[in-house]
Amino acid sequence: MAITPIHSSTALLDHLARISRAHTEASLEQVGLRPRQLVALTLLRETGPATQQSLASAISIDRTNLVGLLNELESEGLVARRRAEDDRRRHIVELTEAGASKLTAAEVALARAEAELLHGLDEQERQTLYSLLQRATAGHVVDCTAAMHERASACVEAAGDDPC
Amino acid sequence: MAITPIHSSTALLDHLARISRAHTEASLEQVGLRPRQLVALTLLRETGPATQQSLASAISIDRTNLVGLLNELESEGLVARRRAEDDRRRHIVELTEAGASKLTAAEVALARAEAELLHGLDEQERQTLYSLLQRATAGHVVDCTAAMHERASACVEAAGDDPC
DNA sequence: TATTGTTATACTCTATAACTATA
DNA sequence: TATAGTTATAGAGTATAACAATA
Numbered sequence: 001m002a003i004t005p006i007h008s009s010t011a012l013l014d015h016l017a018r019i020s021r022a023h024t025e026a027s028l029e030q031v032g033l034r035p036r037q038l039v040a041l042t043l044l045r046e047t048g049p050a051t052q053q054s055l056a057s058a059i060s061i062d063r064t065n066l067v068g069l070l071n072e073l074e075s076e077g078l079v080a081r082r083r084a085e086d087d088r089r090r091h092i093v094e095l096t097e098a099g100a101s102k103l104t105a106a107e108v109a110l111a112r113a114e115a116e117l118l119h120g121l122d123e124q125e126r127q128t129l130y131s132l133l134q135r136a137t138a139g140h141v142v143d144c145t146a147a148m149h150e151r152a153s154a155c156v157e158a159a160g161d162d163p164c
Numbered sequence: 165m166a167i168t169p170i171h172s173s174t175a176l177l178d179h180l181a182r183i184s185r186a187h188t189e190a191s192l193e194q195v196g197l198r199p200r201q202l203v204a205l206t207l208l209r210e211t212g213p214a215t216q217q218s219l220a221s222a223i224s225i226d227r228t229n230l231v232g233l234l235n236e237l238e239s240e241g242l243v244a245r246r247r248a249e250d251d252r253r254r255h256i257v258e259l260t261e262a263g264a265s266k267l268t269a270a271e272v273a274l275a276r277a278e279a280e281l282l283h284g285l286d287e288q289e290r291q292t293l294y295s296l297l298q299r300a301t302a303g304h305v306v307d308c309t310a311a312m313h314e315r316a317s318a319c320v321e322a323a324g325d326d327p328c
Numbered sequence: 329t330a331t332t333g334t335t336a337t338a339c340t341c342t343a344t345a346a347c348t349a350t351a
Numbered sequence: 352t353a354t355a356g357t358t359a360t361a362g363a364g365t366a367t368a369a370c371a372a373t374a
Contacts, residue, residue, distance in 0.1 A: 120303030
C-alpha cells in the first residue's frame with residue numbers, strides 16, 4: 001500500500017479555470033456576458049431569488065462590486081431588483097425570463113468551447129467532473145438564498161465560519 | 165433514455181476556483197506565494213525546464229506578465245533563468261531545490277484549506293476530482309516544455325489550434 | 329448601534345504596443 | 352523579417368472606507 005502523495009487540487013483548479021476562461025471568452029462575448037455575469041445568472045437560477053449580500057457571498061465577490069454587475073444585468077432586463085417587504089433595507093434579486101433565456105443561450109454557445117477544453121476526458125468523465133464540481137460548490141452556497149435569510153443567525157451558528 | 169441536459173462546467177469551474185482562492189489565500193500568504201506563483205512552480209515541477217514563452221502559454225498568462233512573476237521568484241531563489249545555448253534569445257527557466265521545497269511546504273499548508281473547500285466530497289471523490297483535473301489540464305500543457313521546442317513546428321501542425 | 333445597499337477610490341491583475349537582442 | 356524577452360502603460364477586476372436609508 002503506497003503512501004498517499006500530496007494532491008493539491010488548488011493549483012489545478014486555478015489553472016483549469018484560467019484555461020477555461022481563455023477558451024470560453026469568445027463564446028461569452030458573442031452572447032454578451034462576462035464570466036462573473038454568467039456565474040451570477042447561473043446561481044440565481046439554481047438557488048432562486050436572493051438578497052444582494054447573500055448573492056455576493058455566494059458567488060464570492062465583494063458586495064460593492066456586485067452593485068455595478070447587477071446594474072448592467074438589470075439594465076438589460078436579465079435580472080430584476082425589488083425591495084424586500086419585511087426589511088426595506090434589502091433588495092431581492094431574481095432572474096427574469098429574458099435572463100433565463102440568455103443563460104440558456106450562453107450555455108449552448110459554451111458547449112463547443114467546453115468540449116474543446118475537456119478534450120482529454122471522455123463523455124462519462126465529463127459528467128463525473130460536472131457532478132463533482134456541482135456538489136463541491138453546492139456545499140458553499142446552499143444556505144445563502146433570500147428565502148432562508150430568516151434562518152441566517154441559526155445558519156451562522158451551525159456552520160461556524162461560513163459567512164452566509 | 166433521457167435527453168442529455170446542458171451541463172456547463174464553465175461557470176462551476178470559475179465559481180469553485182474563486183471559492184478556492186478565498187479559502188487558500190491565507191495559507192498561501194503564510195508561505196509567501198500568490199496563486200499564479202503556485203501554478204507556475206507546480207507546472208515547472210511537472211514538466212521540467214521550460215522557455216518563458218512556453219511556460220507562459222502553458223499556464224495561460226501573458227508572456228509580458230510572466231517576466232515580473234519570474235523576477236520575484238528568481239530573486240527569492242525559487243527558480244533559475246539561464247540562456248539557451250542553441251538559441252541565445254531564449255531563457256530556460258527551471259525549478260531550484262529551494263523552489264521545490266517551498267512548493268512542497270505550500271502544498272502541506274494548503275492541504276487543510278483544501279479539505280475544507282471540498283468538504284462536500286469524500287476522500288475517493290476528491291481523488292477522482294484531482295485525477296480528472298490533472299488529465300484535463302494535461303491535455304493543454306504536455307507539449308510545451310523546453311525540451312520539445314525543437315519539435316515546435318511539427319507540434320503546431322499536428323495540434324492545429326494549440327499555440328504551443 | 330448595526331445592517332443593506334451604494335459611491336468613491338486605491339490597488340492588483342491582465343492585455344496591448346513598442347523596444348532590444350538575437351536569429 | 353521574425354522571434355524571445357523586456358518595458359511601459361492603459362484597461363479590467365478587486366478590495367477598503369465612508370455615506371444614506373432602514374432596522
